[in-house]
Amino acid sequence: MMGFDVSVQSSPDRRAPLMSDVAKAANVSMATVDRVLNRRKGVKDRTTQRVLKAALELDFLTLEESALIATPRPPNIVFLLPAGANPYLKLLGEKLRARAVPRGRDAPSIRCIFIESFNATVLAAALRHHAAWADGIAFMAIDHPEVREAVEEITSAGLRVVTIVSDLPHPARMAYVGLDNHSVGRTAAMLLARFSQRASGSLALVAGSRNYRAHSEREAGFLALIEEMHPDLHVVGVREGHDDAGENFRHANSLLEQHLDLIGIYNVGGASNGIARALVEQGRAGDIQFIGHGLTSDTRKLLIDGTMDAVIDSDPETILSLAINLICEAPQQLPHIQTQRSVRMDIFFRENLPSGTKLPFP
Template sequence: MSDVAATAGVSLATVDRVLNRRKGVKPRTVERVLKAAVALGYMEAEERERLSGPRPPNVAFLLPKGGNPYLRLLGDKVRAIAETSLRDDVPVRCFFIESFDAGALATALRHHARWADGIAFMAVDHPLVREAAEEVADGGTRLITIVSDLPHPGREAYIGLDNQAAGRTAALLLGRFCRVREGSVALVAGSRNYRAHAEREMGFLSLIEEAHPGLRVVGMREGHDDRNENYRHTLSLLEQNPDLVGIYNVGGASDGIGRALREQGKGGDVVFIGHGLTGDTRRLLIEGTMDVVINSDPDQTIAQTLARFSRPPDAPSNGDAQRPLAMEVIFRENIPPQLKG
């Protein structure tokens, strides 16, 4: 590579970017490097032909790290794609960012925009993130929000559920499943800084007020998708509200809520609805502690994101960018098989 750099009259870093098809190299420089590489016998003409063609976009996924099993599952699937991709596939990498930290996400957006053509991220609704998104988009990096949106002219699309509809669905089911017309219901969230969680809360509250006025909402507890925090919140809710008849977990770490319900002998009495079909929620459904899981297929989230990045930014989307992902409503009796591998 040093010989190629010297012959082409460029830096070693530029040769690395050309051979690994990274952004930031002018087409004429690419051709000069490839010509030198062939002349020196560093590569065959066939390889030069491949590297001369349009390169697939480099894509980064930025997800919150922490105790949310659904987001871990999503990250594992992205990393599996990265490890098994063929050389002409869209190059994908996945990074976990400190959860609920707008500053950390803004820093990550700017950092990964140096090499990524496109960034898919679960947005924190905060001025720091909006400012970073505008800066990165103005620099030419394409942005797609997943799971939780950040309405902003710099982002190209949102891929995820209609979260307000998800909240209304949860309220409809919880109200129907309750055996009483009056009682207390509670909400647990990761953080309202995620628009997805705030929208689910909004949808839930609106339908409860419309259709089930006898159910009293006792307020939102933020558990930061931590099973131990959710466990303590649930114990407190049960102690302070003897008439508690339902819990809606708009975020993750449902196993903490399920543990508290089991310990207090309330697993069959309190209607429990949550999000994301993962190992913990599957187990809670089967044992009867959880009644409903609202799910969006992580494979579809990834597939639609990569398909969008594979098209030119100005290509017609056929409405895909505006159509939310299909909402799966899963009960104990319709749990899909747990596929291996």
Template sequence: MLSVAEAAGVSLATVDRVLNRRKGVKPRMIERVLKAAVQLGYMEPEERERLSASRPPNVAFLLPKGTNPFLRLLGDKVRAIAETGSRDDVPVRCFFIESFDAAALAAALRHRARWADGIAFMAIDHPLVREAADEVASAGTRLITIVSDLPHSGHTAYVGLDNQAAGRTAALLLGRFCHVREGSVALVAGSRNYRAHAEREMGFLSLLEESHPGLRVIGMREGHDDRNENYRHTLALLEQNPDLVGIYNVGGSSDGIGRALRERGRADAVVFIGHGLTADTRRLLIEGTMDAVINSDPDQLIAYTLKRFARSPDERTESHQELLGIGTIFRENLPPQSRM
């Protein structure tokens, strides 16, 4: 590569970036390197033609780490794509960062923008994150929020559920499944700093108030999508509220809630609605501890996100949002495990 660099009048690092199709090299510089490489016999004209074409964007996914099974499943699927993709596919990487940590997410956005042309991330609604997102977007990196959106930033799109509608769906199911007209209902969330969780709560409360005024909401507990925290919250809710008739898990790690309901012998008496069809919620549905799971297809989420990044930045789109269908899964309509 040294001879190519000398003939093109560029550094070895620039040659390496061109031949490996990395970001940050101007088109005229790419042509100089490729012309020199062909003249020196370093590559065939056909290879030059391939490398001259617009390269697919480098895409990074940033997901919260922790015990949330749906997010782990989503990460596994992204990494599978990264490992099996050919060199002409969209290069994809997946990184897990500290959950519920706005500073860590802001730092990750800035750091990964050095490699990525596009970043998909589950947003935390915090000034640090909004500032980093604006900065990265202004520098040319395209941003897509997934699962949870971020208001008032320069990101390209949001891919995920209509979370307010998802919350209303949960309230409709819980209210219909309850065998009593009066009683206490609890909500467990990861954190209201995730706009998705706040919007689900808003939708849930609005429909419950409209259609089931006898069901008294006793507040939101934040379990940070941790099964052990969710377990402890549920034990406290059962002890403090003997008339508890329903629980809506706005976030993930439903297995902690299910464990508490089973241990206290309340699995049949408390209607339990949650999110994300994973191995744990599937088991809870089959055994009857959970009544319904509101689901979004992780494969569809990834496909919509990559499709958005594959478009030209100048291509006009009809909508800022790519809303996924709200799937409602019960014990009797569980899909085969091979489709999860």
């Protein structure tokens, strides 16, 4: 509730107007009057004007109160993130929770919802469910027909949709905010090949899931550069670890045992600590070149002790700010919005780690 004091001075022979009087005069329901007074979504502009006109004529509202209600309200924004043990996504969630603290009537209302990972049906259901409250939804997309259909439905109802980290090319989504993932994959391949300083050998990729376009694009970029520039390096089959440390540990152990010529591992997704554990336990840490994603407390530690060689990162604050600003953009600016907002790719090594950065523990 906005907390308006809607009482009026009345003479002894005149009772104060009630919401029911406003509803009757405007020919709407009490629920509609309540929605207008509290600037909730779902009320047409002409209905809002009719309610405010009736409220003014009945002295239910002052001119100042009416003008305040008539101003466009800030949007309700929902972020949908995959649940699980991925430290980078946990970091995004922590930063979102900090932004969700109420900041005044003119600031957007933000909710962060973690949903089951890698499940297109669950994501599609969440998009439809949260569309009832939200004016805009930002989410890490799964490239699947069910998700595309849900995006079609909610954008047809007027919601703004922004994909973050992983895209879903769809004409109805407003924009994608994240890395150019094909370039990311090529960069990871170049780093592994250069770090290894070997003319031949095997390289391995561990992805979260190819259902995330970000992961499939990184894989494609990686394979393309190796084929173009290092044809004597052999890329072994991609394993899907679903950003789970236990799965990644088992995949890394299997790769080390099956490919004695393995010289490098690129973790396309999260949970690099699982791969690092396998390298340490098999005595291969520092011998196998290892590159992953997301500068968090675990990857920072792995860089410092030499288990990881490089971490590719995208600043979470930048991603969140761009997504929020896009959803809050004025309607007249929408035709000029770029459909892709590429975020700067940061590459961290042990020698260039930022100091004084507070990162969450995994």
